[in-house]
Every structure is written in C-alpha cells, then in structure tokens.
Amino acid sequence: MRRRGSIFLTVAVLCAAGLAAMPAGAAAAGTAQPTEWREVFSPDGTVTRVEIPKQAEGPAAFADVRAAAASEVTALQETGPSASRFDVVIVGDGYTASEMGLLRQHAQSKWNEIADTAPWNTYRQSINVWLVNVVSNESGVDNDPSQGVNRDTALDMYFNCGGIERLLCLNESKAKEYAAQAPEADAILAVGNSATYGGAGYPSLATVSGGNAQAGRIAIHELGHSVGGLADEYYTPGTAYTGGEPKEPNVTTDPSGSKWASYLGLSTPDGGVIGAYQGGHQYERGIYRPSQDSLMRNIDKPFNLIGLAAMEGAISSRTGGTPNPDPGPGGACTGHETSYTGSLTGGGSVYEPDGGSFDAGAGTHHACLSGPSGSNFSLSLLYWNGTTWQTVAISGSGGTLTYNGVGGYYTYQVRSVSGSGSYTLGYTTP
Ligand SMILES: [Zn+2]
Numbered sequence: 283m284r285r286r287g288s289i290f291l292t293v294a295v296l297c298a299a300g301l302a303a304m305p306a307g308a309a310a311a312g313t314a315q316p317t318e319w320r321e322v323f324s325p326d327g328t329v330t331r332v333e334i335p336k337q338a339e340g341p342a343a344f345a346d347v348r349a350a351a352a353s354e355v356t357a358l359q360e361t362g363p364s365a366s367r368f369d370v371v372i373v374g375d376g377y378t379a380s381e382m383g384l385l386r387q388h389a390q391s392k393w394n395e396i397a398d399t400a401p402w403n404t405y406r407q408s409i410n411v412w413l414v415n416v417v418s419n420e421s422g423v424d425n426d427p428s429q430g431v432n433r434d435t436a437l438d439m440y441f442n443c444g445g446i447e448r449l450l451c452l453n454e455s456k457a458k459e460y461a462a463q464a465p466e467a468d469a470i471l472a473v474g475n476s477a478t479y480g481g482a483g484y485p486s487l488a489t490v491s492g493g494n495a496q497a498g499r500i501a502i503h504e505l506g507h508s509v510g511g512l513a514d515e516y517y518t519p520g521t522a523y524t525g526g527e528p529k530e531p532n533v534t535t536d537p538s539g540s541k542w543a544s545y546l547g548l549s550t551p552d553g554g555v556i557g558a559y560q561g562g563h564q565y566e567r568g569i570y571r572p573s574q575d576s577l578m579r580n581i582d583k584p585f586n587l588i589g590l591a592a593m594e595g596a597i598s599s600r601t602g603g604t605p606n607p608d609p610g611p612g613g614a615c616t617g618h619e620t621s622y623t624g625s626l627t628g629g630g631s632v633y634e635p636d637g638g639s640f641d642a643g644a645g646t647h648h649a650c651l652s653g654p655s656g657s658n659f660s661l662s663l664l665y666w667n668g669t670t671w672q673t674v675a676i677s678g679s680g681g682t683l684t685y686n687g688v689g690g691y692y693t694y695q696v697r698s699v700s701g702s703g704s705y706t707l708g709y710t711t712p
Contacts, residue, residue: 320449321483321514323500327582329516331564334444342455349417349436350459356386358393358411364466368405368600370396371464373414373457374492375437376423376475382415388473388492389413395498396471396505400551400584400675401594403684408601412464423450423474436460439474439489448480450489457487468600469509471501483507499581506578506585510592515562515571515579523565532578532588533563534570542572542588544699549664549673551584552576590676618650618708624696625704626659631697634707639666639693645712647675649683649694657701666691687712 316336321329342350361367372393374385397406420433424440436456443451452472461470473492481490481500488504491497506512513530527535534541539558548556550573562571562579571579576586585593622634633639653659663685664671671693675685689712696705 318444320444320446321503322446323481323503323581327499327580329503329514329579329581331518332444332446334446334449337443337451339453339455342453342459346436346456347459350456350463353417353460353463354415355463355465356413356415358386358390358413360410361407362410364410366601367408367410367466368597369464369466369468370409370411370471371414371461371467371469372411372471372473373437373460374416374473374475375439375452375457376418376421376433376435377416378419378421379417381421381475382417384475385415385473385492386413388475389471391495392471392473392490392492392498392501396502398686399502400685401590401597402502403675404594404677404682405597405601408597410465412467414460414463416460418475421475423476426476426478437472439472441476441478441480443482448478450474450476450480450482450491452482452489454484454486461487469505471505503577503581506589506593509596510589511596512578512589512592513563515573515576516564517561517566517569518564519566521565521567523563523568528563528569530563531592532572532576532586534558535568537570539570539572545572545587545591548587548662549671550576550586551590551673551675552580552586553583553672556587584674587673587676618648619710621706621708623704623706625702626696626698627702628698628700630702631695633664634694634696639691640711642687642689642692642711644689645686647683647685647687647692647709647711649677649707649709651677651683651696651705651707653698653705654701654703657703658699659701659705660697660699661707662695662697664693664695666693 317333318336319331320334322332323329372389377385393411396402416436418435422433424432425442429442438453441450443449457472461467470487472489476491477493478491479494479497481497483504488501490501513533537558545556550556552573552575554574556572558570559574563569572588573586575583577583651661661677661683662673663675665674675683677683
C-alpha cells in the first residue's frame with residue numbers, strides 16, 4: 283500500500299539512525315506497534331528522519347554461529363598489531379562462494395572512499411581493514427531490484443526496509459557474529475551485493491550497497507555517529523529542543539558556542555567559519571551546531587572542524603595518538619620538498635610560507651608538523667576559493683596531513699592549541 287509521501291521516498295536514499303523504540307503514533311489504526319527512527323538521504327545530500335515499524339530480528343541460530351566461525355578472514359590492509367591499530371571490519375551479504383572476488387572488490391572500493399575522506403586519510407596507515415568472506419547460498423539481496431524478490435543470504439539483507447524503498451536492513455546479530463571472526467572490530471561495515479543506491483545505520487554497524495559508487499558517503503556519515511560519537515546536525519522544521527546539554531561534541535544548547543570555544547571564527551572545511559548555528563540534533567530551535575552544512579547535515583560535504591577533532595580523537599585513541607606517517611613520497615615529517623621553522627606562543631597562529639601562500643597543481647598535498655613536546659600544535663591547509671581562504675584539511679597534533687585537491691593557491695596555518703615553542707613544518711606540493 284502506498285502512503286502519502288511515497289513519491290518523495292522513491293527519490294530518496296535511506297539510512298537508519300538511532301533505534302530507540304518509540305510508541306506508535308496516535309494516528310496508527312488500532313494496534314500499538316513499536317516503531318523506530320531511520321535516516322532518509324536525499325539525492326542532494328540532505329538528510330531527514332522517518333519513523334518506521336520496528337523491524338523484527340531473530341537471534342543468530344547455532345547454524346549461523348557455526349558458519350560464521352568457519353568463514354575466512356583476510357586483510358585488505360594490515361598496518362600493525364590490533365592492540366595499537368584502529369580495526370575496520372567489512373562483512374558481505376549476498377555473495378556466493380564463487381563471488382568472493384567480487385566481494386573483495388566491493389569492500390576495497392568502499393574502504394577507498396572512506397579512506398579518502400578526512401580525517402580517515404590522515405590515519406590510513408594506522409588502520410587495519412579486515413574482510414570476512416561471508417558466503418551466501420544465493421547471489422544478491424532481497425527486494426532488489428524489485429519488491430518480492432527473495433534470496434537465501436547469510437545476513438538476511440533486504441531493501442524496502444520498513445516499506446522504505448532504499449533502506450538496506452539486515453540481521454544485526456548475524457552480522458556481528460561474522461564480524462567477530464576478525465582480530466578486532468572498532469567499526470563494522472556490511473556491504474550488500476547490489477548496485478542499488480542505499481544503506482542503513484545500526485548502533486553497531488552501517489550497511490551499504492557494495493556495487494554502488496556513491497553509497498559510500500552514507501557509511502561515512504554513519505561512522506560519524508558510531509566512531510566519532512557525533513550528533514546529526516540537521517533538524518526537523520517546527521521542533522524545539524528542551525532537554526539538557528547533549529553529550530555529543532557537535533551540538534550545544536549554548537547559543538554562544540562555548541562548547542567549542544577554541545574553534546570559534548576559524549574557517550572550516552565544509553565552508554564558512556565555526557560559530558553557533560541554530561538547529562541540529564533533529565531539532566530546529568533551542569540547540570546549536572558548529573557550522574552551516576557539515577557532513578553530519580549533508581553527506582556530500584566534509585566534516586567540520588569539530589567533527590574532525592572528534593573523529594581524530596576516537597581513531598587516535600585506538601592507535602596510540604599520533605598517526606603513522608604515510609609511506610609515500612613526502613609523507614613523513616622529514617624529507618619534504620619544503621620545510622619551515624618558527625615558534626609560537628600558546629594560542630598563537632601563523633601562516634606558512636612566511637605569512638603568504640603558494641601555488642600548487644592539482645593532486646595530493648603531503649605535510650607534517652612537529653611541535654615542542656607537551657604541546658598541542660595543529661596544522662591546517664587552506665585553499666583560496668576566489669573569495670575566501672577555506673580550510674580543506676587539518677591534522678591531528680603532531681600528525682601528518684594529506685589532501686587531494688584542485689590546482690590553485692594554498693597556505694598552511696600552524697596553530698598552537700596549547701603550549702609554546704618552536705615547530706617544524708614540512709610539505710610537498712602536487
Ligand atoms: Zn545521521
């Protein structure tokens with residue numbers, strides 16, 4: 283049965299969010315059916331929420347547990363022992379025994395898309411990526427390409443979840459059972475054997491269409507929730523927040539934005555400057571977000587500075603702090619084409635080279651900053667977009683920075699978040 287709003291939903295791409303069971307709406311006919319909220323991604327990158335009937339899920343049966351235990355785990359990349367690495371685990375669904383090569387190809391393309399996005403790009407060499415070769419009896423997922431198509435797959439993935447066409451759900455318990463075969467799981471991604479644009483977010487994992495080139499952005503947004511502990515920065519018009527100060531780092535009830543005081547006024551990769559913009563965490567009024575339009579509001583945008591810092595904190599807490607330098611040319615702190623030294627006092631900042639900028643071709647920028655011990659110095663790369671200097675990449679304290687950009691004018695900003703002393707900046711231009 284088609285409901286009002288289904289025309290909109292057919293052009294939307296969907297994904298799930300927090301799964302708190304909600305009482306059925308007053309308009310529900312008769313039975314009080316539990317519902318849950320799901321995120322709905324539109325083709326223009328914006329996000330909204332819808333309420334769907336709670337999806338029933340049986341526990342993983344003994345046969346599933348046994349099948350999971352027998353599945354093969356391979357590394358897409360292994361950079362070191364899991365004790366000092368962030369471990370991403372990818373499981374697949376709807377891939378038969380003869381399609382393990384296709385699963386690997388899909389998993390690699392999703393990881394590449396995540397790894398190209400800041401701050402994952404900075405930590406690429408501090409992350410292990412495990413692929414669990416989950417074998418399904420049949421190829422593809424349910425309700426794809428059309429409703430009513432049923433397939434026997436290991437994780438029970440299906441589109442049209444809750445009646446929403448491109449919401450890609452699965453059996454979360456089974457997915458976790460398979461993911462547990464990897465040495466460690468700091469984040470779990472489930473890829474489905476489908477070319478249809480779609481995905482979903484669960485408390486413990488994200489799903490994404492393995493064969494769709496754009497769907498990876500959904501996973502990057504969901505990892506913002508599950509890894510960075512970030513709140514959404516979009517809102518439902520006509521709603522007001524009345525609760526206490528949220529625990530998430532990127533929303534606040536304080537209209538001055540003092541929660542992220544040290545960032546106020548800085549230009550942010552998603553455009554504009556960090557401030558306190560009304561609306562976020564699903565509510566239009568009574569709550570504020572750090573920037574106009576970050577990845578937590580529009581999946582086509584980068585994280586804002588607050589989101590970057592939260593993601594870096596979460597990833598680096600698993601990797602021992604400082605990212606491993608990129609092994610590529612110019613990736614390490616030494617050996618760059620160009621290097622500058624200077625000194626800063628606490629809270630100070632400077633642009634390099636020498637208060638000016640440099641001209642670069644299209645390609646990848648590599649940089650590294652070393653500061654005095656005990657200090658927290660950060661490095662940002664800014665791009666002249668014709669109107670203003672826009673921050674396009676930021677490193678962690680003492681970390682490396684890589685950025686793949688268009689040709690044009692760039693400058694590095696070295697900033698002391700805390701501490702003072704001398705620094706060395708090295709960079710290589712494309
Ligand atoms: Zn979200």
